[in-house]
Amino acid sequence: MADLLCRALQFILPPRLRDWGLAIRYELAEIPDDTQALLFALASVRGLAPRALGQLLMHPFVALLGAAVRASRGFGALHGPRAVGALCAVGAVALGLVSMTVAGAPVRYLGVNAGALVLGLLLLALVSRIPEGAGRLSGALILGLSVLLLATALVGLRIEGISRWVKLGGVVVQPSLVLLPFMLAAFSRTRTPLATTGMVVAALAMALQPDRAMAAMMTATLATVVATRADRLTCLALTASLAAFMVTLLRPDALPAAPFVDQVLLSSFAVHALAGLAVVAGSALLLVPVLIGGSYDEERRATSLAFGSAWLAASLAAAFSNSPTPVVGYGGSAILGYLLSLSTLPRPVSARGGPAIAPPDKPLASRDSHSRIALA
């Protein structure tokens, strides 16, 4: 019996500690009394098993995160943060599915998340084909999307006095979760008067819906943009967002928490440690593309930081309020939003076409061939 216990202990110990398991097992042969040997084995298991089990449970997630970070450096150098982000999205959705399965979520929920992932990847592939030069139009695009958010607040699907959804072909979508991260990351490099107007309209929409989590995401992201490069227009957008956030804090938000959707980050640990670890690892994966984007030039680094701030804020807000847990919780809107926002991150140098050497808002300094050669 004592030997069996020690063999079990040896099995669960991490490889670097297996020798110690063997040492304990062999030490039993020197204990003359069987009861003493059993007590020795039991105490050893009690002393070492909790640590061994903890490391055993954490190992897949630590390995996954380590692999993601390594991939982000090696693979990212070749394919850029968008490709790394797409892989992270696949990993995060998969971990979310694991967590929901452990927690006993309906199969339909798993299907919706998997379907949103496929749709999102197609969307990312389509948007990524747009030449970077078209980014000059993104001021108008941001304004246009903000009007959609405002329209959602005014005529969208209303639940418990809150209007932040639209029904599309029988599926309920939260437009702010799909569009706002993309708009914020795009704004970080398109700080034109038109884009700023879009941000102010979006802030108004968040206040009207009201949506604390999205308003918090907006404020955190715009604060990051201001911290990286402050100018009058960005400060104006941040002020509007801060005001909207204050309004959402003052307005009642009596929406009850939905299972598998809200507060998943903390509640999943109550279901099972494995579910909790899957959710935490999946949420951490969402931020991996920032590691790649940070190695580019200042303009693109600011966009990567804005992207990271948006998703970090969304995850934290979801942990403490009744708002959807992005990507790892049930809900296709966040999955679509994450993949769409990846399109704002820099593409690999070899894939850039057209005059990518100049920021989208600014005119090319010179069109003469000498400058082009020097900048190429």
Next chain:
Amino acid sequence: MPRTRALSNHARSVLAALLDAGAGWSHGYELCRLADVKSGTLYPLLIRLEAQGYLEAEWQQPAEGGRPPRHAYRLTKTGVQLARDNPPERKVAARSGLRTATT
């Protein structure tokens, strides 16, 4: 200045037992009895001491056939210093005359 975690009395007792053994090697069960600690306390401590460089461990072949090898331990030079700096509490108390009188 970094703060170092104070050693528990169990750790001090194990260090004292290893210090008493001098250059000789000690074994797990023997240390449990000498230091009056359970194996669940001893082994995590030995693992930590070895990782920190205070302890060296080696496998010793059995003197008689048919028995398994044994894992043996002794203090390194820094381990000896650590043990000297951290004697068991009762020794400290006795030396400073603060030990509570028993009836």
